[in-house]
Amino acid sequence: xKHIFSVLFAVVALALVGCEEPDNGYGTTPNTTIPSLGTPAxxxxxFTTIDNFNLMALNDEAFDATIxxxxxxxxxxxxxxxxxxxxxxxxxxxxxxxxxxxxxxxxMVTTIGDSAFAECIQLECMTIGDKxxxxxxxxxxxxxxxxxxxxPSIGDWCRIEFADTFANPLYHCGxxxxxxxxxxxxxxxxxxxxIKPYAFYNYSQMSSIxxxxxxxxxxxxxxxxxxxxxxxxxxxxxxWCKIVFDGETANPLSLAGTLYINGQKATTLSLExxxxxxxxAFIRCSSIQTVVAEDIIRIYDEAFRGCTSLTKVTLGENTxxxxxxxxMGCQELNSVTIRATTPPTLFDTYVxxxxxxxxxxxxxxxxxxxxxxxxxWVEYADYIKAIQ
Numbered sequence: 001x002k003h004i005f006s007v008l009f010a011v012v013a014l015a016l017v018g019c020e021e022p023d024n025g026y027g028t029t030p031n032t033t034i035p036s037l038g039t040p041a042x043x044x045x046x047f048t049t050i051d052n053f054n055l056m057a058l059n060d061e062a063f064d065a066t067i068x069x070x071x072x073x074x075x076x077x078x079x080x081x082x083x084x085x086x087x088x089x090x091x092x093x094x095x096x097x098x099x100x101x102x103x104x105x106x107x108m109v110t111t112i113g114d115s116a117f118a119e120c121i122q123l124e125c126m127t128i129g130d131k132x133x134x135x136x137x138x139x140x141x142x143x144x145x146x147x148x149x150x151x152p153s154i155g156d157w158c159r160i161e162f163a164d165t166f167a168n169p170l171y172h173c174g175x176x177x178x179x180x181x182x183x184x185x186x187x188x189x190x191x192x193x194x195i196k197p198y199a200f201y202n203y204s205q206m207s208s209i210x211x212x213x214x215x216x217x218x219x220x221x222x223x224x225x226x227x228x229x230x231x232x233x234x235x236x237x238x239x240w241c242k243i244v245f246d247g248e249t250a251n252p253l254s255l256a257g258t259l260y261i262n263g264q265k266a267t268t269l270s271l272e273x274x275x276x277x278x279x280x281a282f283i284r285c286s287s288i289q290t291v292v293a294e295d296i297i298r299i300y301d302e303a304f305r306g307c308t309s310l311t312k313v314t315l316g317e318n319t320x321x322x323x324x325x326x327x328m329g330c331q332e333l334n335s336v337t338i339r340a341t342t343p344p345t346l347f348d349t350y351v352x353x354x355x356x357x358x359x360x361x362x363x364x365x366x367x368x369x370x371x372x373x374x375x376x377w378v379e380y381a382d383y384i385k386a387i388q
Contacts, residue, residue, distance in 0.1 A: 042108045171225075203223070210233040211240070234261055
């Protein structure tokens, strides 16, 4: 057994030596990865330490199985063995274990407890299985060296519930590793309906993400800190308009700015058959220049807030409600056509704040006076004109 571990370690070492790109300060480069130790048995955890010494800290009561043996190899992979299949890495299991640098968890682990790996400041590489569904508060707090996070699939990752931002190892490592390559272009599987809070928090190396039409909700701060993101590609624009976004950074468009629909950059947004646009659906989308929504009934809070390239909007005759700050900060917006003869309800006085100077509202000629005298529209009276 020890001979096998020594051989595996040698392979890992050779792979690391083979990296010839310039060092980025962590002993690795943006496009290289630290190899996984592999997949341990269901009752084992594999690990290495930076000094080949024993673990500095281990809470042996933090697991749902009893440790029977810890096998150390002078130059190979070390093994923690349990008396049965391991499913829980409990609270503070490896807390402050400052010499561990690579660890592989067994595939049957479902739960990583609060502060389980907190203060593991030398941890550089981690491999997890496809059964994990929960990471507790501060599970990876201050894992400042974490660089390679090996996961089985994006779909499996989307199922994990993170208790807070520091529960997500992405906070420090900035990218997944799949098949020994950093994932920069993320594709969400078609069976995923929910992206949980903090799911991609601080995924700084993500450059694009593609969404299927199955997505229904995206949790708070799911994409906060994704500063490298420049492209959001959606399969179905109608389905996108129905997604419930829990806050601004639940929507990756708030960071990427550029929307694609089935691979085509969207400058004109034609929303045929769409009756409602959810809150923040297109917040800070800088690629949209024109919106045509002839079938719209309701536009919810901040749907187009901060769309800085938007110049023209056309809304249909059934438009009834436009919610708070829906078009606020669209600084190039100069033309809004509304075909409804009954003035839509505006849910605050900031719906059209910070638009282009002299922005004009075009409404049916028979309704011009109704708009000018409506309590919601009276402040825009000087800018209301008849559709020609």
